[in-house]
Amino acid sequence: MSPVFGAYVAGDGFAHRLDARVKVLLLLLATVAAFGAANLGAALALLGGAVACAVLVGVAPRSLAAAAVPAAVVLVFAFLANALVADGTGDVTLFGSFGVSWDGLARGVLVVARILSLVAWCAVFSATTSSADLCEAVATFAAPLRGAGVPVDAWAMTLSLAVRFVPDTLGELANLRDAQAARGVDLAAGGPVRRVRRMAALLVPLTVAEFRRSLQVAEAMEDRCWGEEPWAHERRPLGVGGWLALGCGIVLCVACCGVGR
Amino acid sequence: MIEARDIVAGPLRGAGFSVADGETLALVGPNGAGKSTLLRLLNGLDTMASGSIVVDGVRADGSRDARRALRRLVGLVRQDPRCQLVSGRVLDEAMFGPRNLGFTVALARERAQHALGQVGLADMGARAAETLSGGELQRLAVAGVLAMEPAWLAVDEPCAMLDEAARATVRRALGHGRGAAGVVCATHYVREVAAADSVLVLARGGRQVSPEELFGDSALLADSSLAGSLAAEAASFLVEKDAGLDALAEPRDAVRALKASGFRFEAPELHGEPTADGALVLQGATVRAGRAKLLDDVCLSVPRGAVTVLAGRSGSGKTTAARALAGLLRLDGGRALLDGRPVRAGDVGLCLQRASDQLFCDTVLEDVAFGPRQLGMARDTAMTAAREALGSVGLSPDVWGLSPFALSGGEARKAAMAGVVACRPRAYVLDEPTAGLDGPSREEVRRLVDTLAQEGAAVLVVSHDLDEWLAVADSVALIDHGRLVWSGAPRDVLAPGVVERAGMRPSLGLLMLREATGWSQ
Numbered sequence: 080m081s082p083v084f085g086a087y088v089a090g091d092g093f094a095h096r097l098d099a100r101v102k103v104l105l106l107l108l109a110t111v112a113a114f115g116a117a118n119l120g121a122a123l124a125l126l127g128g129a130v131a132c133a134v135l136v137g138v139a140p141r142s143l144a145a146a147a148v149p150a151a152v153v154l155v156f157a158f159l160a161n162a163l164v165a166d167g168t169g170d171v172t173l174f175g176s177f178g179v180s181w182d183g184l185a186r187g188v189l190v191v192a193r194i195l196s197l198v199a200w201c202a203v204f205s206a207t208t209s210s211a212d213l214c215e216a217v218a219t220f221a222a223p224l225r226g227a228g229v230p231v232d233a234w235a236m237t238l239s240l241a242v243r244f245v246p247d248t249l250g251e252l253a254n255l256r257d258a259q260a261a262r263g264v265d266l267a268a269g270g271p272v273r274r275v276r277r278m279a280a281l282l283v284p285l286t287v288a289e290f291r292r293s294l295q296v297a298e299a300m301e302d303r304c305w306g307e308e309p310w311a312h313e314r315r316p317l318g319v320g321g322w323l324a325l326g327c328g329i330v331l332c333v334a335c336c337g338v339g340r
Numbered sequence: 341m342i343e344a345r346d347i348v349a350g351p352l353r354g355a356g357f358s359v360a361d362g363e364t365l366a367l368v369g370p371n372g373a374g375k376s377t378l379l380r381l382l383n384g385l386d387t388m389a390s391g392s393i394v395v396d397g398v399r400a401d402g403s404r405d406a407r408r409a410l411r412r413l414v415g416l417v418r419q420d421p422r423c424q425l426v427s428g429r430v431l432d433e434a435m436f437g438p439r440n441l442g443f444t445v446a447l448a449r450e451r452a453q454h455a456l457g458q459v460g461l462a463d464m465g466a467r468a469a470e471t472l473s474g475g476e477l478q479r480l481a482v483a484g485v486l487a488m489e490p491a492w493l494a495v496d497e498p499c500a501m502l503d504e505a506a507r508a509t510v511r512r513a514l515g516h517g518r519g520a521a522g523v524v525c526a527t528h529y530v531r532e533v534a535a536a537d538s539v540l541v542l543a544r545g546g547r548q549v550s551p552e553e554l555f556g557d558s559a560l561l562a563d564s565s566l567a568g569s570l571a572a573e574a575a576s577f578l579v580e581k582d583a584g585l586d587a588l589a590e591p592r593d594a595v596r597a598l599k600a601s602g603f604r605f606e607a608p609e610l611h612g613e614p615t616a617d618g619a620l621v622l623q624g625a626t627v628r629a630g631r632a633k634l635l636d637d638v639c640l641s642v643p644r645g646a647v648t649v650l651a652g653r654s655g656s657g658k659t660t661a662a663r664a665l666a667g668l669l670r671l672d673g674g675r676a677l678l679d680g681r682p683v684r685a686g687d688v689g690l691c692l693q694r695a696s697d698q699l700f701c702d703t704v705l706e707d708v709a710f711g712p713r714q715l716g717m718a719r720d721t722a723m724t725a726a727r728e729a730l731g732s733v734g735l736s737p738d739v740w741g742l743s744p745f746a747l748s749g750g751e752a753r754k755a756a757m758a759g760v761v762a763c764r765p766r767a768y769v770l771d772e773p774t775a776g777l778d779g780p781s782r783e784e785v786r787r788l789v790d791t792l793a794q795e796g797a798a799v800l801v802v803s804h805d806l807d808e809w810l811a812v813a814d815s816v817a818l819i820d821h822g823r824l825v826w827s828g829a830p831r832d833v834l835a836p837g838v839v840e841r842a843g844m845r846p847s848l849g850l851l852m853l854r855e856a857t858g859w860s861q
Contacts, residue, residue, distance in 0.1 A: 086468065089467050210427055210429075240426060243426065243427065255698060257668045257690075258697065258698040261668065261690035262711035264714055280710070284699060288697050292422075292423055299423065299426070302416050303488060304440040304488070307408065308441055308442030311444045311445060312445070313444075
């Protein structure tokens with residue numbers, strides 16, 4: 080079965096071996112580039128690069144496409160809000176004073192490309208970074224806060240657990256949807272009120288199951304003495320590959336935001 | 341050394357036992373007897389109302405110091421490994437415990453790799469945990485605990501959800517991996533009980549005996565909920581003949597020992613001719629996931645008024661076939677039909693493996709009535725159907741008014757089944773309906789399945805434990821790597837080599853049935 084979106088995909092390529100700290104910074108740079116992209120070309124190039132990297136590291140195109148579905152409503156709304164005009168100034172008239180403006184169309188595609196590229200870069204990150212490495216990276220960045228009494232290790236572990244269990248939760252939701260569908264729960268039938276009431280058949284057991292699992296995982300962590308001793312962290316230099324990747328990321332981000340502005 | 345006396349906690353009423361260093365104690369008893377509760381007391385996770393537990397000199401008094409000491413001494417392995425894995429990668433998971441003890445990364449990695457080697461996962465360190473099979477996940481959970489080198493392993497039904505081959509790997513991992521550690525293991529399996537140094541029977545208080553005493557005492561065996569299986573019958577016979585229980589470690593050795601001791605192999609009457617004219621059918625069903633085929637041109641027929649068993653090892657495609665028959669999967673090729681029409685979700689009563697996850701209403705009765713209400717039944721009719729269904733699965737009226745989240749694992753599974761039965765569908769697909777249940781409960785489920793078929797429904801049971809279903813089955817199909825590799829009558833599936841061709845490892849029960857039906861080895 081192809082990995083669920085957000086799941087770690089085992090591998091031994093450059094992206095997997097890259098230091099997690101570099102990958103966190105590159106993800107931040109990709110976020111800046113996505114929202115700071117100077118024009119449509121830059122945004123589409125960023126999206127194309129993200130999709131290519133995702134496929135290279137083993138994220139199935141189907142799961143990548145499935146990840147965009149929840150955002151589809153927002154994306155369609157954002158696209159139409161930009162592309163359509165209602166004051167008769169459109170380049171192409173649809174009906175009455177409603178029409179499509181070419182500039183608006185480009186802006187709409189730009190918005191969609193920004194969000195999709197962010198989704199794809201997140202997929203690349205989670206596919207190549209184990210939750211333990213993410214925990215280490217976050218703990219390293221937040222280390223200066225230890226002196227202020229901030230429980231840095233606990234925060235880092237919480238974040239990595241949240242990332243680790245996203246695919247599991249999606250899988251749990253799919254199982255519940257099947258089980259309730261087999262009991263005659265048709266989420267697509269009926270008016271909005273009936274549909275919302277039927278959602279309880281999914282959301283209640285999912286919420287209960289996730290809270291129960293959280294408790295069980297917490298107990299299992301405590302069983303293995305979590306919190307007893309602070310974790311020893313490896314102080315590894317970034318290495319040539321890490322610095323090179325970071326440098327390239329900065330250059331590409333600046334180029335994306337600056338070229339053609 | 342573990343010394344326990346007069347434990348009162350949850351369902352436990354006065355249990356007591358002792359285990360010497362390095363020994364194995366098996367915990368047996370019906371679902372809800374307190375096996376999991378006792379394991380949680382040993383590592384200090386729960387506290388007792390009264391009684392005494394001392395583990396290697398540490399008294400379980402509910403204090404924080406006791407909890408800290410006990411969790412280092414006793415490593416707990418839960419029944420469901422998904423609830424104890426915190427890392428996405430195998431090696432990281434095994435390193436988690438040692439890192440919590442303050443070890444350097446290098447030392448933690450060394451401990452983790454050693455533990456993975458002990459459980460046979462040495463070359464899987466870089467794998468993503470979610471790509472592991474059920475047996476591999478359970479072994480990873482064991483490795484995560486072994487890496488901390490505890491003095492004791494407390495293991496909660498580690499093989500409940502696994503097929504025979506995976507059970508063998510997990511048992512080997514527990515046997516090889518424990519080193520000097522003693523083991524306290526809750527189980528429903530005769531083989532695990534026979535291999536233990538002593539057994540605690542958690543019924544009517546609690547009584548600690550040797551495995552030979554247990555299998556030699558029919559009343560005690562009934563209390564343990566192990567009675568009724570072919571393996572228990574074999575164990576009792578070997579004890580009666582003073583042949584020892586060592587041979588039970590390997591099914592073929594056990595059959596040889598039984599023959600040598602003069603055991604008379606008997607089998608219930610098995611159907612010899614598969615019935616035709618399926619009501620629920622898969623015609624050339626194909627399901628793809630990327631380049632792989634989860635189902636490959638599968639043609640399966642489930643006749644009305646009969647029980648069809650679909651068996652195969654873990655990952656063979658059984659659950660995918662079950663979902664396809666229930667109309668929950670979009671097929672990439674072929675079709676699924678019920679009485680000649682395409683199956684839609686809700687047409688077929690489907691009970692998945694973790695069926696208890698679907699429970700959500702305020703009470704058990706309301707949850708069981710939920711399905712009938714969704715299908716349009718009036719409230720009174722739905723409640724009546726729910727009561728009948730709860731009675732048919734053997735759930736006591738005492739629990740009908742409880743929250744479904746307050747039920748034990750076995751009770752929750754029965755409630756989920758009742759929720760499916762109450763809908764009175766024309767066909768049922770039941771995926772591993774007896775997994776995790778004790779002996780008497782398994783028998784109740786088999787009787788229920790037989791009744792559903794006799795009432796005219798088409799029933800498909802998906803299972804990796806073929807031997808327990810053969811007496812009830814009207815036909816059997818075997819699946820391997822998404823392809824149907826054999827189908828025919830229950831009697832014929834016992835022929836030597838048939839289940840082996842499907843990649844399945846024959847259990848002791850299956851080998852005993854083979855002997856009884858005259859197939860030569």
